[in-house]
Amino acid sequence: MVAFVAIYALLPGQLAHLRRTELALSKGRLGLRRPGRMDHVVYLDAFTLRLAAAWELQRHRRWPDSSNPHFFVTRNTAVDDSGPSISAGVIQHLFQRVGLPAGRLRVDRIVDEARHSADPVRLMELFGLFNRSATRYVLSAHPDKKHDPITP
Known part of the structure; x- marks a missing residue:
């Protein structure tokens, strides 16, 4: 669970409802169903696949x-x-036992990626974020890049 949150910034609710059929180990990917939105495909690294x-x-x-x-x-x-x-509360409890709140770990992962790429589209592709959320993460990671609607 920690790898899914720390590397792919999954939410506790996504972990709780993750079905075995959504995880294709042989293809190295995870297909997340998102009601009311397009499904999100996560390509897994070798470490997470082993776990x-x-x-x-x-x-x-x-x-x-x-x-x-x-x-x-x-x-x-x-x-x-x-x-x-399982309940999201069970997941939260497991993360608290190891001293890593899942929400904070998720946010830290997204902010870290925003620091490296400064590209909201990349954040949208990697983490399935909406454009507004991705832009906020980039602006948070790069306060020097204030959004000015007049200049491109």
Whole structure:
């Protein structure tokens, strides 16, 4: 979970509702469904792919008969026949236990990318942000580049 937030700036809610079918390990990508918006494709690096494959293997070892369609499960949701997702609160609690609030980690990742690229379109492509949010991150990372509507 930490890799998905720290590298790809996923939200706890996205992690909670992530389905196994959305993660294509053989293709190295993750397809995030976003109601009311276009789906967002995340291309995973080798490190995250190894972590995801290790979790999938561990999950299968612990709960071989689990039919829960979600990628992340707990001991309670893994055996629940209705296939519920874990709660975002569970994810927040896990991040707090390791001293990394998920929201802060996500924002830090986006700001770091904005510092390096200063390109809102890149932020939109990488993290699936709206143009206004991406522009705010760039302006936050580069306060010297004040937006002036008169000059290009």
